[in-house]
Amino acid sequence: MFDAQSINLSLEILAVAILVTAFLIVSSRSLLFYVRLFSVQSFLLGLVAVVVATGFGEFHILVAAVLTIGVKAIAIPYVLNKIIDRIKVHKEIEFNLNITTSLLVCGLLVILADSVGKPIIDAQVMHALPVSKVLPESIAMMMIGLFIMLARKQAVSQIVGLLTLENGLFLSGLSITYGMPLIVEIGIFFDILVAALILGVFVFRINETFDTVSVDTLRRLKD
Amino acid sequence: MSTLYFSLLLGLPLLSGILCAFLKRRTLLEAITLFSTALTFVGALLLSAAVLRGTSLITPKGWFFLDALSAYIMLIVTGSAFVVSVYSIGYLRRQIVNRKVDAKMLRLYYMLLNIFLFTMLLVLISNNLGFLWIGSESTTLATAFLVAYYERESSIEAAWKYVIICSVGIGLALFGIILTYFSALHVVSSQSTALNWTSLIAVANQLNPDILKLAFVFALVGFGTKAGLAPMHTWKPDAYGEAPAPISALMAAGLVNVALYSLLRFYILVNKAVAVGFAPTLFVIFGLLSMVIAVPFILVQRDFKRLLAYSSVEHVGIIVFAFGLGTPLAYFGALLHILNNALAKLVLFLTLGNVRLAYDSKIMRRVSGAIKVIPVSATLLIVGVFAITGWPPFGVFVSEFTIVTAGFAAGNIFPSLVFIGVVATIFVGFIYYATQMVFGEPHRRIDEGDGDAFSLILIGALVAILFLLGIAIPSFLSNFIRQAVAIVQG
């Protein structure tokens, strides 16, 4: 087996790479590119799972790795691409925040995530417990995912934002706890797949009903 | 044995749901759903009785379990589901007559209703927090198409918002679960039980308080979203407003309590692990915020289903506030309020469903003189309005009064004053709109009749229970609640 330090190092590298893909999503305008980035992100996440599984001998995580790559890096991007083809919207034109500001905000979010996650990591380290240090990265991922949902107006980008948020979750789940019990993992994957499918269906319906997928038009229900 | 019980309990609605997907006959769909909800309710009753007798109900591997707290909520949920399924029959039949619903939609409805019940039960009997999460997320997924049921523009919009907001929320909750798991990994001996609530609570005081605080924050936002705590409540008026009346009723009387239950599990855990005051303070703040935020929307409102949705936000706030007070009396009040609120919400949603069918509108301005058009429903409605707004002699008064009493006794004078003020103000909105709808003369001739006798009798029974709870709490119930309080106390 590998020594813990090098495993942790590789985990951290992967985590940063995942974070970079999130930033790239924020800086992009093309819907297809979002999806591609998301696919890459999920693939990296799958690698994280592989590293954890092999590195710590938690082989059931391999199943999670396969699921991650299969569902998130391949199946969901495929569905999303189909949707984008069907609704014929490829570019995000308007933003709630422009790209520069968005990137700046995301930077701040990383700092916040760090300040939240760091003390916990430090506390664990102090107690000489084995821990990976990617907790701040995963918190940051979640926040950026949420931020994407806030800043973007296309329904598809919202889905991507949600999925990014969930990737952040998985990153933390894999890296700090080395995965949950298998049956739980499978259940969670199933749920997320169904959620993505349902959202995809709704995107179709929105497109049918409103002739657009900008969530700006979804403002009928208010007080 | 408990494995058998639980698989029966879960299997019944799940199988009926799957069965419904393949059936076409209306009566068959109705019968299966009625059968499954009724049996589930009976099952919940039996299991509750077992729990009350002190029988330990936990599956060998510890995935599933039932204690007084979850049994209590389960009783409310399954009871609500039974009432809703009875009501749904008449409601949907009338909608078929009105050509609002076709055979395919009917199948979808009954299938999802059963699945919805299944997912809620899954949450309630999960000992493993992972399953709890899966169940929670599944409730959203099961109801997504029910919210979008009529496929109007507004219902699709509502469903979209509902799914997105709840998914984000529940995602955050998952992070809370992961953090909890993380904190327990090194304390609990076996990794496979580190997610089990029973083992977590046993070692709660050894868990890292900082991580648990963080976990609680995420769980609060996450399950708070599902429960409709402000400021994560925003999906509620849309979803409640667009879903068919019985589904709104089941969401308000069942789903909300399931989410609260999940949140409560974390609350208990954190209270044990973290120095006093952290979680209670947050509960009091969020509870009050939810109550206060509902006020303007109830005072000025045009849509009665949205009105009820905001009332649901208010009452979730009340319950959370009460738990936040942190005394046994407050817990008692809160748990009692869960029951009372569920009963009153059922009454209101279902009677207003009848109003909706009769007037073909949920805009309150268009509804008047309901007492002349649908006298029984209108009578039950006005009684329900007084019940939900905390008037004696109805149960809500007792629970709300218990809560403020506990608030004063706990020294939380100012929050309790806000509580009283909010409850009084919300009544103003309710009675204004209720009087407008129920009394007077109808604006136009209405030929549509009232709901069917069975559902009206059932709603009447709910009102009767509310009344009885307002004058006396039967001893088995107070025992039940006391056992649940003991669990909340940790």
Add this chain to the structure above:
Amino acid sequence: MSEFVYTAVVSILQLLVVLLLAPLATGIIRKTKARLQNRRGASVVQPYYDLTKLFKKEVVLPSTASWIFRFTPYIVFGSTLAIALLVPTIATPVPFHWIGDIITVIYLFAVGRFFVALAGLDTGTAFGGLGSSREMSLASIIEPAMMLAVFTVAVTAGSTDLSIIVSRLSFTPVSIIHPSHLLAFVGLFIVTIAETGRIPVDNPATHLELTMIHEAMILEYSGRYLACIEWASQMKLFVFMALIANMFMPLGIATSFSFVALAIGLGAFIVKVSILAILVALVESSNAKLRLFRVPELLMVAFVLSLLALILYFIIGS
């Protein structure tokens, strides 16, 4: 035995004095006014002739009126006469003083007014209603003003019982000289003018629709009914003067039950009332009738003066 004699003699005297001397006081006022206006005027006993004549005349009832109209003269007469039993005139304490105090007196006046006002409305004419409306409106200020003025004196004496007030004040005449009493006196005098319908508030001598108040209400009364009402209003004026006289100048009033004391009391009383009657006549002659809606201002003056008197008394103390 002497208790009974005292009670009987003084009470009957009281009643007789008020009943018989009231027209005389009115006569004196009219005579003085006539003289002041350089007229000879009718004799001071003319009111007696008027009353006896009216008693003999036939009554013309308005066909619209009900039993209220027919009962009112008797009620007014009776309630005013009942007051005569309570207000000390020539002797104090009056034997039946325990029946009612000053509050009772004021409310007995209100009874009479209430019924007269109803009678005015009962006729169904415009004038009747007009009179009732004005009478009741003005009374709503007059009555409290009067009450306050009287209360000022009452708290000085430490009782609301008129006889006790008068007795106590007659024993300690110095206590009357109090700033608040002066205010109260002025207030009560204005009240008397207004309550008995004299100039500048009302003019009992004309029937001009623009100005009349009391007369408008009783416009439809005739014959014996009119006699009762007229006599009652004369007694009312008289009682008011007795009230002022004995509360602010209790000098000479009989405090013991003997022939001499009663005689002195009677004499002193007649003098006092005559002076007051002349004073009223002077005021009537030297003022013009006020416009109706200026009247409340005058009454407000009385009200405020009386209130001040009471507050002043409460604050300064005795």
Add this chain to the structure above:
Amino acid sequence: MLDLPSLQFMAFHLLVGGYVLAILIAPLRDRKPFSRTNTSEGNTSQQSFLFVRYFGFGAALLASLSGLFLSMSVLTTGSALHLDLQQTLPFGSLSINVDPLAAFFLGVISLLGAVVSVYSFGYSGEYAGRKNLSLLVVLYNLFLLSMSIVVIAGNAVLFLIVWELMSLTTFFLINYEHEQRASRKAAILYIVMTHIGTAFLIVMFLLLAGTAHSFDFQSFRNSSAQLPSSIKTLIFFCALIGFGIKSGVVPFHIWLPEAHPAAPSNVSALMSGVMIKTGIYGMVRVYFDFLAPGPAWWGIVVLAVAVASAVLGVLYALMEHDLKRLLAFHSIENIGIILMGVGAAMIFMSYGNMPLATVALIAGLYHVLNHAMFKGLLFLGAGSVVSATHTRNIEELGGLVKKLPWTSAFFLIGALAISALPPLNGFVSEWLTFQALLLGFNISDLSVRVAIPIAVALLALTGALAAACFVKAFGITFLGLPRSSHAEHAHEPPRSMLVPMGVLAFACILLGVFPGSMISILTPVTTFLLGGSASALEVLNLGSLTIPQSGAGGVSPLTLVIFLVALTVLPLVLGLLLGGKLQKRAAMVWACGLEKVEPRMQYTATGFSKPIRMIFSNIFHATHEIEISEAASPFFKQQLRYELETESVFEKYFYEPMRSGVVAAAKFIRRIQTGHLQSYLLYMFIALILLLMFAR
């Protein structure tokens, strides 16, 4: 066997049982309780109406009579009834406690309840076939039941439950004729106001329970000494507002003139006669029983509220020409008069002068009873008028004295009583109030010495204005010529409606002429609250009342009546002596040169109150509008329309701005529900970030 406690016990159960029986049985006989319209279908339905009426109101009569018995037994024997009910709610055991104070109010409620129940036999005939009669019966009984229990509850939770039940039933009673918009609005206003009041009461009880650690009244009593004075003050204001709203004191009175006219007249009589007194009961209970003695300024505050209520109540009443609204405004006035006594008693109590406090409290409580009698009578009279003429607008009435001789005679007695004219009951209690206030000069405190004369002055003003108002109310309604065909074709109501009015009129006379016996019944109440100084008020021979402290100022209504009667006969005798037998001749009055007197020539109610409107123009801010349409020449007017509006200061400057302010604020805050998904996510996001910062 039949000792006193068991008799009382039976009376209590009969009281509750009677009402409950009616509530349970009445709807059963209504064959179609939920039918759309209760059209009378021949005999069976007529019979069921009769059954519902007789049984429903008969049970109420029985129950209220046993309530009266219970009350009297406590007041005369002095042995209180205490019952612990089974503990069913998590707040300790609920209890019933009929102490003298409770007994007095129970007596008042039951007395009027009994009389009105008889009236209701006849009155409810009005609704037969038109409205759901069994609903009326149920609500009516529930109303009486809750009201009775409100005053005898010995526990705050039970009190709150029945208090709210009372509000609830009155809401439905006001809303009974819900087809009318005015009724619905009145009902909403009422229930909103009273609910806000209850919120204050809940706070009050919770504050009391905070030290007492129990909701039992007994424990409040025992622990009040430990309350810090700031909390006591808070409790004082909570009670003032909470109970004040229910009793309709200014400035919380706005619901009253809307609600009382909207309810059926028998219910209005109860609402005005006794329901608003439950507020008085509450204040007396809290101020004299729980918190006694408080500082003197509490008394002054109560006095100020009282004075404002009395004066403004009567002034607004004068501007009304809706008979029932007019009476409703007079309820505000009379509540003010009652509170004057209560306030004065509080002042005296704070100075430890219990004899004076006793006089003042007796004045207040006596007026409670008296007002119940005459206001009940007046509302019943108004109900008869309304059911005979179908209008409440007195501008359309007139001349009813000939059509409804009995009703008008009873109404006149009520009018005399409420105007405090001797020898009726209103006079006695107002006399006592005057005396009580004047006794204030025994207190050396300056603020008291300024407050008392002003209160006296304004009480005097109130009395005089009330008389003016009732000259208008009686004169325009009953005297003169009928102003509309409604009034012309009116008929006397059935005997079942006349007898109750007669009973109340008789009670007004009785309570006016024999105050002594009533005061001896009140003595246990004051002894209970203020200690054993019963000698403050002496009752001498012939029912004369004397107050030793006020230098033996006294009144003897009985003797006064004898003299009044004797002296009223005197002019008859004089007339006979001077002029012989009375010669009478009827003739048409002078019609200003026209052919005959027309009803339209009469003074109107609006005209009648014009001088007062001008005198108090600062308060009314009246605006009028005259519209004249001319036919051919300016000398012949075709039509003249006169519209008058008086401003209600509180609505305009307080309630309306508050309402619109709240609505505007609500509309502003409602914008947070933007409809934008992103903003919703933003809320979550911000909440999460704030929480993360909090959690660190």
